[in-house]
Amino acid sequence: METQIRKVGVLTSGGDAPGMNAAVRAVVRACIFYDMEVYGIYKGYDGLINDHIEQLNVRSVSNILSRGGTFLLSARSDEFRTEEGRKKAYKNFRKKGLDALVVIGGDGSFTGADIFSREFDMPVIGIPGTIDNDLAGTDLTIGFDTACNTAREAIDKIRDTASSHERLFFVEVMGRDAGFIAVNSAIGGGAVAMIVPEHNWTLESLVKRLRKGAANQKASNVVIIAEGCHLGSAYDIAEQVKQELDYYDIRVSVLGHMQRGGSPTTIDRVLASRLGVAAIEGLINGESKCMVGMINNKIVYTPIGEAIKTEKPLDEEEFRIAKILSI
Ligand code: ATP
Numbered sequence: 001m002e003t004q005i006r007k008v009g010v011l012t013s014g015g016d017a018p019g020m021n022a023a024v025r026a027v028v029r030a031c032i033f034y035d036m037e038v039y040g041i042y043k044g045y046d047g048l049i050n051d052h053i054e055q056l057n058v059r060s061v062s063n064i065l066s067r068g069g070t071f072l073l074s075a076r077s078d079e080f081r082t083e084e085g086r087k088k089a090y091k092n093f094r095k096k097g098l099d100a101l102v103v104i105g106g107d108g109s110f111t112g113a114d115i116f117s118r119e120f121d122m123p124v125i126g127i128p129g130t131i132d133n134d135l136a137g138t139d140l141t142i143g144f145d146t147a148c149n150t151a152r153e154a155i156d157k158i159r160d161t162a163s164s165h166e167r168l169f170f171v172e173v174m175g176r177d178a179g180f181i182a183v184n185s186a187i188g189g190g191a192v193a194m195i196v197p198e199h200n201w202t203l204e205s206l207v208k209r210l211r212k213g214a215a216n217q218k219a220s221n222v223v224i225i226a227e228g229c230h231l232g233s234a235y236d237i238a239e240q241v242k243q244e245l246d247y248y249d250i251r252v253s254v255l256g257h258m259q260r261g262g263s264p265t266t267i268d269r270v271l272a273s274r275l276g277v278a279a280i281e282g283l284i285n286g287e288s289k290c291m292v293g294m295i296n297n298k299i300v301y302t303p304i305g306e307a308i309k310t311e312k313p314l315d316e317e318e319f320r321i322a323k324i325l326s327i
Contacts (some may be wrong), residue, residue, distance in 0.1 A: 004281050005123065007009070007037045009053065009093065012070040012103040013055075013109035013302035016260055017129045017143025019268035020070040023104050025061040026276020028168045034059055034284060037079035039096060043073045044105070045080035046110060048089035053096050065269060070145075074105075080112055083119075090120045099123065100283050105128030106141070107308050110291060115303045117289050126280045126291035126304055129272075131260060134178035134196045136310035137302030138293025142275065145267040147174065147259045148184040154255050155189030155222060163220035168210065168241075168248040172225045174259045181259070182226035183318050192222040192326045195231055198314050203231060214247070216327065221248075231257075272298065 010027045012020045024040070031038035039312040040056045041047040056062075064071050093101070100123040103113040110126045110221060117124035120167035128135045131147035150171045162169045179196025186194035193209050194202050206223070213221055225234040232240075238252045264272070278292045278299040291307040293300050 002127060005036060005099040007096070007098045008071070008100050008102060008280065009039045009048075009096070011044050011047060011104070012074045012129065013040035013101035013105035013112070014050040014074060015105060015106060015130060016069050016142070017072045017131045018068040018146035018260070018262055019264040019272040020074075020104055020129045021064040021067050021144035021274035022264060022269045023127050023142055023276045024070065024072055024130055025064055025103050026273045026277060027059045028056050029058060030277045030280035034280060035164040036280070037073055039098060040053070040072050043075040044109070045077040045085075045089060046075045048092055049077065049079050051092045051095070053092065060200070066263050067081055067243045068263055077154065086116055086119060087115065087132055089316070093122070098289075100125070102127060102279050104129040104142075105192045106132060107135060110304050110308050114289065114308065117304075118174045124151065124286045125283055125287060126306070126307070127279050128291060128293055128307075129219075131174060131181065132176050132178050133180035134176065134294070134312055135291065135307050137291050137295070137300060138266070139295055141266055141311050143260075143264070144180065145271075146262055146265045147181055149265055150259050150262055151181055151185035151255055152188040154187055154253075154258070155191070158253055159189065159220060159222055163224060163252075165249060166220060168221040168223070168250045170223050170252045171232040171252070172224055172240045172252070172254040174255070175228065176225050177228040179226040179229075179314055182224045183314055183322070186224040187318060187322050189222060189224070190325070191224045191322075192221045194226070194322065195229045195237065196226040196314065197228040197230060197281065199319070200230070203237070206226055206237075207241060210241065210245055210248070212327075214245075216260075218221065
């Protein structure tokens with residue numbers, strides 16, 4: 001296959017996500033498979049600015065498939081938000097003789113990639129690596145499935161103690177401004193309700209749902225709160241519910257950063273592997289300024305600006321199911 005691209009740089013940026021290592025491995029091995037050189041850029045955009053860039057080989061990515069986090073390290077780079085910072089980054093990009101950049105990260109990282117590639121007009125391709133699943137142009141982002149499994153596993157354990165003491169638990173999960181982790185872990189964990197940023201649930205409707213559960217002799221209750229939800233934190237909501245339902249013994253658990261860690265699930269490893277290879281094959285075939293994703297099990301390239309700006313809706317069918325099952 002003919003290609004103009006001989007040297008590819010790859011970085012991981014923003015919040016880490018399980019499966020980022022699998023994506024880097026796929027990028028590295030696909031480059032080498034297609035006779036291209038590949039360079040690891042350490043600590044996200046900071047590595048480009050500070051010239052922390054090293055050539056990788058097939059063995060550089062041995063034994064990382066099953067590891068959470070990212071061996072390339074990640075960072076939130078304030079300097080890259082400035083024109084001066086991006087100029088430095090481009091200087092190092094040219095100095096290393098790189099022809100294209102692969103960015104593994106979330107919407108912030110892609111916003112940076114979009115600006116950078118338009119300023120200096122070079123091929124950039126994004127791979128969606130974020131536990132939040134908040135990117136259009138792909139059904140799933142890398143890390144989302146693992147994060148949901150981690151949250152659901154924690155909810156299962158919380159339920160054991162909730163039922164032993166007939167308690168009401170408010171469990172806060174991650175997801176930034178999106179409710180994808182909340183919805184999935186709520187259905188998977190059998191929660192009585194979930195409060196997500198995308199829906200205007202009121203405190204009254206939550207209290208009504210909980211009253212109904214109590215009337216139906218529900219022995220334990222778990223309510224999932226998405227971190228970005230409009231009613232406040234799990235602690236705020238628990239406090240307000242306590243004023244209304246004094247017969248409940250209420251507890252709060254904020255799952256926090258545990259949701260970012262751990263060995264990626266098979267779904268995340270396969271997704272990361274497919275997207276990593278597709279990113280390189282896309283670059284070879286002239287794709288640029290786009291994000292590679294998977295929709296209905298097919299590889300899709302979406303303009304990066306569209307992937308960032310398009311709102312990804314929650315699946316209403318999942319709400320309907322959750323409502324039926326929480327009686
Ligand atoms: P996650 O949502 O999983 O945390 P993310 O990629 O959205 O991942 P951010 O912290 O939002 O994480 O962004 C990562 C980095 O992308 C920032 O630290 C910054 O270096 C770069 N970036 C974000 N927005 C911009 C922007 N407007 N201009 C230039 N760079 C940006």
